[in-house]
Amino acid sequence: MSSVLHPPDASALQAGSMLPEPWVVVSRLEENADTFTIELRPAEEGTLRPFAPGQFNMLYAFGTGESAISISGSPENSDTRVHTIRRVGTVTSALDRLAPGDTIGLRGPFGSAWPIEELPGRDLVFVAGGIGLAPLRPAILHALAHRKDYGRIVILAGARSPEDLIFHDELLEWKEEPDVEVKLTVDRAGIDWYHHVGVVTTLIPQADFDPANAVAMVCGPEIMMRFTAVELNKNGLPDSRLFVTLERNMKCAVGICGHCQFGPEFICRDGPVFRYDHIHHWFSQREV
Amino acid sequence: MTTDPPVLLPREQFGSLLEALARRGYRVVGPTVRDGTIVYDDLTKVEDLPIGWKDEQEGGHYRLKRREDEALFGYVVGPESWKKYLHPQRLRLVKAERDTSGHMTFTDGDEEEPVRYAFLGMKSCELNAMMIQDKVFLGSGTADSHYERRRKNIFSIGVSCGEAGGTCFCVSMGTGPEVTDQTPHDLAVTEVIEDTSHYFVLTAGSDEGREVLNELPATPAGPEHVSAAKQRVEHAASTMGRRMDTGGVRELLRENLEHPQWEDVAQRCLTCANCTMVCPTCFCTTVEDVTDLTGDNAERWRSWDSCFTLDFTWMHGGSARQSAKSRYRQWLTHKLSTWHDQFQSSGCVGCGRCITWCPVGIDLTQEVAAIREKDNHPAPTTS
Amino acid sequence: MSTTLEPLLRKHPLFSGFDDDSIHLITSCAKNVRFHEGDLVAKQGEPADEFFLIREGRIAMEMPSPQGLMRLQTSDAGDVVGWSWLVPPYDWHFDLRAVSNVRAFSIDGRCLRNKCESDPRFGYTMMKRFSKMMADRLEATRLQLIDIYGAPADTTAP
Numbered sequence: 001m002s003s004v005l006h007p008p009d010a011s012a013l014q015a016g017s018m019l020p021e022p023w024v025v026v027s028r029l030e031e032n033a034d035t036f037t038i039e040l041r042p043a044e045e046g047t048l049r050p051f052a053p054g055q056f057n058m059l060y061a062f063g064t065g066e067s068a069i070s071i072s073g074s075p076e077n078s079d080t081r082v083h084t085i086r087r088v089g090t091v092t093s094a095l096d097r098l099a100p101g102d103t104i105g106l107r108g109p110f111g112s113a114w115p116i117e118e119l120p121g122r123d124l125v126f127v128a129g130g131i132g133l134a135p136l137r138p139a140i141l142h143a144l145a146h147r148k149d150y151g152r153i154v155i156l157a158g159a160r161s162p163e164d165l166i167f168h169d170e171l172l173e174w175k176e177e178p179d180v181e182v183k184l185t186v187d188r189a190g191i192d193w194y195h196h197v198g199v200v201t202t203l204i205p206q207a208d209f210d211p212a213n214a215v216a217m218v219c220g221p222e223i224m225m226r227f228t229a230v231e232l233n234k235n236g237l238p239d240s241r242l243f244v245t246l247e248r249n250m251k252c253a254v255g256i257c258g259h260c261q262f263g264p265e266f267i268c269r270d271g272p273v274f275r276y277d278h279i280h281h282w283f284s285q286r287e288v
Numbered sequence: 289m290t291t292d293p294p295v296l297l298p299r300e301q302f303g304s305l306l307e308a309l310a311r312r313g314y315r316v317v318g319p320t321v322r323d324g325t326i327v328y329d330d331l332t333k334v335e336d337l338p339i340g341w342k343d344e345q346e347g348g349h350y351r352l353k354r355r356e357d358e359a360l361f362g363y364v365v366g367p368e369s370w371k372k373y374l375h376p377q378r379l380r381l382v383k384a385e386r387d388t389s390g391h392m393t394f395t396d397g398d399e400e401e402p403v404r405y406a407f408l409g410m411k412s413c414e415l416n417a418m419m420i421q422d423k424v425f426l427g428s429g430t431a432d433s434h435y436e437r438r439r440k441n442i443f444s445i446g447v448s449c450g451e452a453g454g455t456c457f458c459v460s461m462g463t464g465p466e467v468t469d470q471t472p473h474d475l476a477v478t479e480v481i482e483d484t485s486h487y488f489v490l491t492a493g494s495d496e497g498r499e500v501l502n503e504l505p506a507t508p509a510g511p512e513h514v515s516a517a518k519q520r521v522e523h524a525a526s527t528m529g530r531r532m533d534t535g536g537v538r539e540l541l542r543e544n545l546e547h548p549q550w551e552d553v554a555q556r557c558l559t560c561a562n563c564t565m566v567c568p569t570c571f572c573t574t575v576e577d578v579t580d581l582t583g584d585n586a587e588r589w590r591s592w593d594s595c596f597t598l599d600f601t602w603m604h605g606g607s608a609r610q611s612a613k614s615r616y617r618q619w620l621t622h623k624l625s626t627w628h629d630q631f632q633s634s635g636c637v638g639c640g641r642c643i644t645w646c647p648v649g650i651d652l653t654q655e656v657a658a659i660r661e662k663d664n665h666p667a668p669t670t671s
Numbered sequence: 672m673s674t675t676l677e678p679l680l681r682k683h684p685l686f687s688g689f690d691d692d693s694i695h696l697i698t699s700c701a702k703n704v705r706f707h708e709g710d711l712v713a714k715q716g717e718p719a720d721e722f723f724l725i726r727e728g729r730i731a732m733e734m735p736s737p738q739g740l741m742r743l744q745t746s747d748a749g750d751v752v753g754w755s756w757l758v759p760p761y762d763w764h765f766d767l768r769a770v771s772n773v774r775a776f777s778i779d780g781r782c783l784r785n786k787c788e789s790d791p792r793f794g795y796t797m798m799k800r801f802s803k804m805m806a807d808r809l810e811a812t813r814l815q816l817i818d819i820y821g822a823p824a825d826t827t828a829p
Contacts, residue, residue: 018381018588022392043391062386063579063586088604103392105384130820160820187815189742194770197731197742199814206747221819249603251575256425256432257593258572259600261622264629285545287614 017254020060020105021047025098026080031166035131036096037072037084043103051075052113053138054245054273058253059083060105061094068250068268070135071109075142081106084134084166110253112273114139114217114243123151123209125237127228129158129200129220133166135245135272136219140174147179151214154181154207158200158220161186162193181208200224201231211236219245226283229276239277246271246279263288292492295506296513299486302360303334305445308503309406314443317373318408319366324352326366328373331408338363345454345529345640347649357481361409364453365639369568370407370414371421374438381434381575382588397587398434406443412464413456413637415446415471417568423631424571434590443496446473450480450520454529455640457653461534463637465524469493475500478517489517530640532653533660534624537634540656541625543665545617549658554613556648561594563642563650564619569635570594595619620652676701680776683724685751685800693786693793700782706730706769713753713767720761721777722753728773733766743815744808745770754801756780 022043029037042048051071058066067089073082087096098104116124116139124143128136143150155174159165165184175182183203185196196203200220216237218228225244232242248267251257255269263282265271282288297305309316316331321338331337343363344351355362380397387393410418425435446467449458458464467476474497478489489509492498509517564570574593579586593600596615601608609615627635636652643651677698680686686697704723706712712730713719723730730752731742743765746752752775755763761780787794 019396020382020384020392020394022394060384062384062392063577063583065575065577101390103386103390105392105394158820160818164820185745187818187820190738191733191740191742191768193742194729195745196729196747197745199811201814202811206749223814223817224819227814247603248608249601251573256571257574257590258595259574259593261595261618261626263621264626266630281542287609287611288545288618 017107018252020058020066020107023081023104023106025100025102025104027100028098031084032164034087035084035166036087037082038095038098038104039073039080039082040104040106041080042106048078048081049109050078051081051109051138053116053142054113054135055109055111056135056253056272057081057083057106057108058110058250059085059091059095060107061091061098062103062105064094065091066105066107066251067091067095068110068247068253070245070272072134072137073141074145075138076145084131084137086131107253110268112271114245114273115215116142116217119215120149121151121213123154123214125154125156125207125209125214125216125232127156127200127204127216127218127220127232129224129228130160130164131166132218132220132224132245133157136217137167139217144174144177144180152181152209153179154183154209156183156185156200156203156207158185158187158203158224160188162189183207199227201227204228204231204235215241215243217243222246222283229280239280240275242276243273244276244279244283245273292498294489294491294509294514294517295501295504296509297488297490297504297506299360299488301505302488304504305500306331306334306408308500309408309443311503312443312500314404314406316406316408318445319361319363321352325350326352326363327368328366328370334360337361337409342451343453345456345644347455347643347651348646349454349649350644358486359450359479359481361447361477361479362451364449364451364456365411365414365641367566367641367645369566369639369641370410370418371568371571373403373405373407374418374442375421375425375435375571376438378589378591379434380587381590384586384588386584386586397589398437402437402441404441404443406445408445410444410446410467410473411449411639412446412467412471413458413461413639414568415444415467415473416458416461416463416637417639418444419471420569420631420633420635420637421571423633424569427631443500444473445475445477446471446493448476448478448517448521449524450478452524452527452529453640453644455643455651456528456638457530457532457640458638459525459528460530460532460653461634461636461638466521467493473497478520480513480516480520482516487513489513530638530643530651530653532638532656534634537656538625538628540660540663541621544659544663545621547659547662547664549655549662550613550617552658553616553650553655554611556650557612557616558647559596559598559612559615560647561596562645562647564594564596565592566641566645567623568637568639568641569623572600595622620655624652624656676703676776679726680724683749685724689793689796693790696786697778697783700779700786701776702779704775704777706773706775708769708771710769710773711766712769712773713763713765715763715766717763718761719753719755719763720780722751722756722780724776724778725750725752726774726776728775729770730773730775731768731770733768742768742770744811751801751804753780754805756784757798757801 023040026039056070060066069083072084248260250260253268255266260267318331319326337360340355340358342355383395383397425432448467449465473493476491572593623635732744
């Protein structure tokens with residue numbers, strides 16, 4: 001199995017890659033109490049670069065700062081870039097206040113990608129926790145758009161509660177597809193929730209995939225990814241066919257500021273998508 | 289060890305080197321005494337150098353002492369390194385403007401005209417450190433334009449050490465004490481003081497170095513001069529203040545991330561970040577976005593940062609490396625272990641600054657030795 | 672009825688590897704049950720005389736909380752539901768609700784407890800299997816407890 005796909009030759013690593021470009025907000029959507037999705041287009045015509053699923057942009061709120069945000073839209077989209085953002089600090093709160101027509105600064109795309117294009121013929125198992133569904137979404141959309149290239153497709157999504165589940169309607173749409181298995185679970189629910197209740201790892205034994213050929217792509221809080229990997233291993237999927245995406249404080253996104261280091265890896269440049277066996281040693285340590 | 293023949297420059301003529309560099313439009317910077325230390329600053333004349341001074345260094349201890357002779361380069365290294373010129377402590381990256389319609393424009397904020405510096409007095413460890421930072425900033429996939437524009441104008445004059453410092457271990461790291469072809473340089477100098485003579489043996493390391501040498505009132509160095517210079521270097525090599533067994537250190541630290549020694553050093557470490565500030569290879573930075581009072585003009589500034597700070601790994605309301613233990617471990621495993629994975633060399637040049645300038649005298653050579661003594665995962669004996 | 676139950680029980684991981692006598696006994700303690708969506712399958716505090724092997728459908732563990740009735744865990748086809756029968760005072764520790772129509776085996780807990788007492792080897796094997804199930808549930812519950820998706824400023828989270 002080849003190692004993680006390196007992103008197409010579109011990353012902004014030439015001189016001046018610390019310089020944002022002006023982009024414009026096209027639309028804004030509230031996903032849940034603290035998460036929103038914005039759709040952006042370049043302010044200047046003809047400057048849209050392709051991206052690979054799993055990559056991220058640095059979004060700049062004027063005068064406030066930048067935040068690394070995964071692209072959450074379809075890679076086939078050649079007009080706009082979609083980002084799903086959780087309000088966790090000053091910059092993301094500033095981005096939250098943007099309305100259609102407002103300008104935003106953007107650098108990117110950066111980072112490594114889900115190896116989705118290397119996987120024809122394989123079963124795909126997507127496991128998402130919370131907002132982790134957002135960085136997986138471009139890979140899921142690609143797989144669904146090229147459905148016959150792949151074997152079984154399983155999407156397991158967990159969230160804290162039904163109100164917190166993002167892309168809820170879309171998940172239910174995917175659930176309707178005859179050849180896609182979608183399981184949803186929440187940590188706690190009221191009595192009007194008829195899907196699973198329990199941590200997302202409990203969905204894995206019930207999922208229908210061939211561990212001898214499947215590839216898993218996992219995204220969510222670190223502890224969730226750790227437990228998911230254990231459960232996938234228990235169900236016959238080795239670390240070499242398991243991909244995760246990691247997150248760390250980023251300042252430059254080009255491997256220079258040192259903040260995003262995780263053991264020997266610069267998450268902005270060697271990641272954020274990693275093959276699990278490549279990082280398992282460091283991932284199983286505390287406070288790396 | 290270049291193939292260029294060494295030349296001899298008498299002490300009285302040393303000023304001619306500064307003059308030749310100035311004629312070529314270089315701004316000469318190098319060691320000078322200030323505030324009880326030896327720092328790097330502009331040198332206009334030979335007397336600006338720390339003539340007759342040496343530095344007494346130990347864990348958490350630095351004092352300048354008078355020498356018995358009038359050596360120009362009779363010290364080891366001060367708290368500063370040459371990175372302050374190439375990787376500025378504070379740098380404006382971006383200027384952003386927003387007009388009344390909300391439209392934004394971004395321009396490169398680094399408008400400083402790069403200075404043509406001549407770095408006079410680069411110790412071998414420092415030349416190695418510069419080479420290491422070249423790899424960091426200019427190596428595969430990361431061309432930092434700010435470093436690049438400053439770096440390409442440098443004229444480097446290396447000085448081999450005749451005496452080792454109390455915290456030096458360049459021999460262990462393979463980075464000195466002699467300036468050799470291992471590190472590209474324009475000129476290499478060794479200072480020799482004998483009973484009745486005081487002179488410099490110089491070799492060119494580049495075409496431009498050769499040109500400069502040709503302008504000096506230097507004569508070919510005789511075998512006795514060359515051997516005297518060699519003896520000075522050998523003396524330095526045999527009097528190192530510290531040593532570190534570097535065999536397999538990359539694996540040693542990687543396999544001992546839960547070694548009790550980390551807890552031990554965490555009791556002593558203040559996470560003050562001195563070590564990262566004085567280290568010639570540390571390169572981490574942070575950014576700060578600021579606006580003016582109108583809110584329509586913003587700038588992004590970059591400044592040195594340290595992995596020892598609590599908010600270095602701040603994200604979503606918490607730090608990934610909360611404990612002092614994890615932050616010390618990060619620094620040391622990066623410097624001695626994961627640097628190899630990232631940049632194919634050690635990050636440490638054995639200059640000893642981190643030992644000297646640590647307020648509590650933590651000595652990384654001792655920390656490594658302690659981990660090695662009770663290695664939890666000894667590597668197989670085959671390499 | 673017992674004749675169709677036995678092969679199904681024999682195949683279930685909970686009872687795999689038991690000898691014929693044990694299987695016969697278990698079968699004699701078992702019966703088919705059905706619940707309709709919304710039925711209360713078990714009520715907290717009431718005697719826990721049975722446990723269930725779900726054949727079809729979903730059962731949720733429900734508890735009243737300050738936020739109203741909450742579902743904290745669900746079980747599906749193949750899952751074992753209920754350990755209260757094995758632990759004194761043998762009362763249900765929680766409500767169980769059928770979230771959909773459910774077909775299940777109900778196993779008589781008292782009957783099985785007696786077998787465990789009289790046949791320690793059988794009893795120990797049952798204990799091992801149930802304690803594994805409870806350990807898995809505990810681990811899953813801990814992950815739910817630490818609120819892995821919690822908002823960062825949520826200092827009320829435990």
